[in-house]
Amino acid sequence: MLKVSLRKGSYRTKGRIAPGDIMKARNGNAREPILSKYQTALIETLHKQFETWFEDIEDRPSIAAEEVARFLHTVKGTAGTIGMPELSETAALLMEETELTEMAGEWPAEKLGAYLYPLMRICYEFSQGKDGMQAHPIASDLDIPMDQPLVLILDDDVTMLRYLKEELEANGFFVIATVRPDHAIHYFHDLMPDCFILDLMIPDIDGFQVMETLGSRMRSRFVPTTVISVNDDKETRLKAFRMGADDFLSKPLDMEELLVRLGRQLRRKEQVDRLLFVDELTGALNRKSFAGAYRRLCVEKQRTEANFTLAVIDLDRFKQVNDKHGHSTGDKVLSRFADYVREHTRASDDLFRFGGEEFVLLLPHTRENEAVHLLERILEQFGQVEFGSEECPLRVTFSAGVVEVSDTNPDRYEDWIEAADRALYRAKEDGRSRIEIGSIGYLTLERSKKLNVAVVDDDVIIRTLLAELLSKSLDGSVCADIKAFRDGRSFLADKRHSDRNPYLVILDGMMPDLDGLEVLAELRANPDSDRYSVIMLTGRAGSDDINRALKLGADDYLTKPFRIQELDIRIRRLLRRFR
Numbered sequence: 001m002l003k004v005s006l007r008k009g010s011y012r013t014k015g016r017i018a019p020g021d022i023m024k025a026r027n028g029n030a031r032e033p034i035l036s037k038y039q040t041a042l043i044e045t046l047h048k049q050f051e052t053w054f055e056d057i058e059d060r061p062s063i064a065a066e067e068v069a070r071f072l073h074t075v076k077g078t079a080g081t082i083g084m085p086e087l088s089e090t091a092a093l094l095m096e097e098t099e100l101t102e103m104a105g106e107w108p109a110e111k112l113g114a115y116l117y118p119l120m121r122i123c124y125e126f127s128q129g130k131d132g133m134q135a136h137p138i139a140s141d142l143d144i145p146m147d148q149p150l151v152l153i154l155d156d157d158v159t160m161l162r163y164l165k166e167e168l169e170a171n172g173f174f175v176i177a178t179v180r181p182d183h184a185i186h187y188f189h190d191l192m193p194d195c196f197i198l199d200l201m202i203p204d205i206d207g208f209q210v211m212e213t214l215g216s217r218m219r220s221r222f223v224p225t226t227v228i229s230v231n232d233d234k235e236t237r238l239k240a241f242r243m244g245a246d247d248f249l250s251k252p253l254d255m256e257e258l259l260v261r262l263g264r265q266l267r268r269k270e271q272v273d274r275l276l277f278v279d280e281l282t283g284a285l286n287r288k289s290f291a292g293a294y295r296r297l298c299v300e301k302q303r304t305e306a307n308f309t310l311a312v313i314d315l316d317r318f319k320q321v322n323d324k325h326g327h328s329t330g331d332k333v334l335s336r337f338a339d340y341v342r343e344h345t346r347a348s349d350d351l352f353r354f355g356g357e358e359f360v361l362l363l364p365h366t367r368e369n370e371a372v373h374l375l376e377r378i379l380e381q382f383g384q385v386e387f388g389s390e391e392c393p394l395r396v397t398f399s400a401g402v403v404e405v406s407d408t409n410p411d412r413y414e415d416w417i418e419a420a421d422r423a424l425y426r427a428k429e430d431g432r433s434r435i436e437i438g439s440i441g442y443l444t445l446e447r448s449k450k451l452n453v454a455v456v457d458d459d460v461i462i463r464t465l466l467a468e469l470l471s472k473s474l475d476g477s478v479c480a481d482i483k484a485f486r487d488g489r490s491f492l493a494d495k496r497h498s499d500r501n502p503y504l505v506i507l508d509g510m511m512p513d514l515d516g517l518e519v520l521a522e523l524r525a526n527p528d529s530d531r532y533s534v535i536m537l538t539g540r541a542g543s544d545d546i547n548r549a550l551k552l553g554a555d556d557y558l559t560k561p562f563r564i565q566e567l568d569i570r571i572r573r574l575l576r577r578f579r
Contacts, residue, residue, distance in 0.1 A: 038082040043126050046075070050120065051460045054113055055486065062106035069095070075119070090118045113464045114471075120461050121564070148174040149266050150573065152193035154184040154210065155228070156202045158547040160251075164197070167255050173262070174573060179550050181205040185213055186530065189327065191573070192355065193223060194269060195262055200229040200236070211243045216281070216331065218244045222272050224265035228253060281331055282338035284353040290360065293350050295410040297364055302408045309371040311361040312420040313341075313400040316432040318357035325387075325394055333387055333396050340382050345374070360417065368404035368437055375400050375435045383433065397433035399424055403440070415440060451575075452496045453482040456519065457508040457537065460486070466506055469568055488514035492522060502531045504574065506567075507554075509538040509545045517548050524553045533574045537562070 049071065053063055072091045080088035094115065107115070151173045155161045158179060165175040176191060178184050181202060188196065196218070200207035207227060211218065218225055224247070227240040232250035240248050247261055277289040285293070297308045315321075315337065322330040334357065341351050341361065350362045363371050379398060388394030401423025405416050423438025430436070455466045463484045470482050481501075485491040488511055496503070505523070509516040516536060523532050536549040536557040546557055556570050 039084055039126070042075075042078055042082065042084070042087075043123050046119065046123050047461060050116070050123075050464070054109060054460050054464055060109065062108055063112055065105055065107055068107055068112065087119070087122050090122060094118070114468050117465065117468045120465050123461055124465055124564070148172060148569075149194040149262075150191060151175050151195045151197060151262070152184060152187050152191070153177040153197045154181060154202070154207070155179065155197075155199040157199070158550050160199075161550060162546060164253075168259075168262075171259055174569070176556065176573070177550070178553075178555075180553060181210050183553060183555075184210060185327070188214055188217065188223070189322070189356070192221065194266060196223050196225045198225070198227060200227060200231065200240070208239065208243060211240075211245070213327065215244075215328070217327070221280075222269060222276075224262075224269055226258075226261065226265070279338075279353040282335050282353050283342075284338045284351045284359060287352060287354050290352045290354075290362075291410075291413060293352075293362055294413045297362065297405075298408045298410040300364070301405075306365050307367055307404060309363045309366045309368050309402060309404045310416050310420055311363070311371055311375060311400050311402045312354075312417060312424045313359045313361060313375070313398050314424055314428070315357040316397045316399055316428075318396070321394065321396065325392070329387060329394070333394075336385065336387070337382065337396070337398070340385070341378060344378050344381070360420075368402050371402045371404075372435050372437060375402065379433065379435065399427035399432050400435045401425070401427060401438050402435060403438045406440070450501045451480045452499070452501050452503040453480050453505075454491055454494065454503070455482070455484045455506045456486075456488060456491045456511070456516070457484075457506070458486050458511045459508070462508075462537075465564065466567070469564060470504075470506075470571065472568075487511055488516065488519040492519060497526075500528070500531070502533070504571070505532060505534045506571075507534055507536055509536055509549065517545065517552065520549060520552045520554060529553070535567070535570060535574070 053060070072095045076088050076091040076095065079085070079091065097115075149172075151168055153161060153164055153168075153175060155164070155177075156179050161177045161179060165177045168175050176187055176193070178187065181204070184198070187193070198207045198210060202210075207229070211225070217223075225245050226247040226249060227245045228249050228251055229236065229240075230251045232248070237248050246265060249258060249261070273288070277286055278284070279286045294310075297306075300306050301308065315333065318330065318333070321333060334353075338351060338353070338359070341359070345351070345361070345363075348364055352360045352362070354360055361371075361375075363374070366374075379400075383395055383397045386393060386395060401420040403416055403420045403423065419438045419440050423436040426438075427434045427436040453470055455463050455470065457463045457466070463486065467482055467484045470480065481496065483494065483496075485494070491505075492514075507516045507519060516538075520534060520536065523529055523534065526532075533555045534553070536546075536554045537560055538545045538549065538557060539560045546559075549557055555574060558567055558570070
């Protein structure tokens with residue numbers, strides 16, 4: 001039977017409060033402190049029970065169902081008695097679920113962790129309140145919208161970076177902040193920000209060099225760019241505007257003015273985005289115009305039963321093109337590929353750029369075998385185009401997934417794109433430079449993108465909570481291999497570091513033996529460190545840990561105690577890098 005143990009005093013209770021304490025609790029103001037003491041003790045006891053069950057899953061892979069039932073029964077009674085109705089009701093619901101599923105014998109530890117997720121969530125939220133922080137439930141009226149404007153900030157001053165990030169996020173923006181120019185350039189390409197703020201005075205590579213590297217990308221994507229600098233003389237301002245800056249602000253910044261300027265720029269961007277349906281870099285149609293074109297083909301199919309086919313196309317090893325030959329060469333490849341497809345298809349065929357190196361081709365009055373033959377011809381010919389030089393030759397191929405659309409529901413286009421995307425993934429897995437046929441049935445098969453995920457935290461509740469949260473966040477978008485680690489050394493020994501799949505890491509900053517910052521430093525020392533996206537969890541908002549994490553290349557950070565919903569949103573944003 002679960003026992004609530006108080007650290008001060010020798011009294012122990014099995015689901016009840018001592019009669020004398022109840023009398024004290026009835027005397028007006030004494031009630032809350034007395035109940036709070038028992039509530040804290042219950043939460044600590046639950047924490048210890050979770051540690052017993054989940055700390056060493058390899059040593060104890062299963063838990064007796066009878067033990068779990070007794071645990072829930074005690075939590076229900078004790079929590080209800082000491083003024084924790086949500087905890088009591090949650091335990092009662094879990095008991096009902098157990099009876100419905102008729103779980104008997106043994107609970108596999110991993111399944112039990114997912115099953116007890118609601119209880120762990122409440123324990124975590126209670127700890128937030130106990131530490132003097134405002135507790136934020138996972139399901140809250142204070143929802144964080146997924147469509148927050150994404151602002152990318154580059155500044156070598158970590159204090160300024162953190163200040164801007166926290167102020168902007170308090171005003172409804174989602175912020176990715178970095179001190180590293182190379183990371184900023186990658187984020188710009190991968191995450192497609194709505195606004196870009198950069199400082200000019202950056203060691204090694206200054207802000208002007210970053211703007212020059214991004215060049216046409218800033219203009220073609222119409223990303224409003226604000227330069228901030230201590231040096232605000234006329235020559236510096238004019239140079240910034242000539243290189244594509246939309247605004248210039250002098251340090252020290254007036255935050256109210258910055259917010260007004262960013263809001264104005266975003267409104268302009270929204271107006272332009274609504275007007276433009278063509279991707280300026282490639283001349284292909286953009287993603288926003290796809291639904292209308294797809295709908296028109298569905299209407300025609302309803303009327304005439306005309307066939308049409310959809311193909312998802314992805315250039316092979318395109319990241320290596322950018323890394324080895326530069327983004328300007330990558331842009332040239334993208335532009336030439338789009339031209340080549342248009343030259344070898346009909347005027348009625350539509351090519352859309354969906355993002356990065358991914359395109360979608362709509363082929364009206366075309367069966368899937370005809371689409372495959374067409375794409376194979378284009379692949380063979382385009383693969384002979386030379387983009388490099390004699391010293392550094394470069395030829396680029398592509399892979400594609402093809403599906404013939406068999407229904408006329410215009411709202412199901414995402415299902416058909418996903419089916420083609422699965423076929424594309426098989427083409428990649430089978431060696432690239434090939435075309436594969438898919439069907440809507442592939443939606444139930446293996447996910448199209450592979451992603452390694454690690455939660456590294458010495459707190460068993462946070463570890464289990466986050467692993468379950470990640471499984472929900474990643475469901476339907478990628479094939480995620482999620483593992484939890486209680487220390488840095490076991491994480492660094494993970495065999496998945498040797499594969500080439502992208503790796504998302506939720507990393508606690510404070511751990512025994514090898515702390516999170518040391519782990520982060522080892523990750524960033526790897527030659528393929530770019531495949532790691534790292535969110536740091538730190539327990540001290542004003543500490544140097546955040547500064548060090550940003551300097552070492554953390555992609556994002558959260559201060560404990562954090563809103564689990566906020567972490568969920570940040571994870572979903574970073575997932576754009578892997579899609």
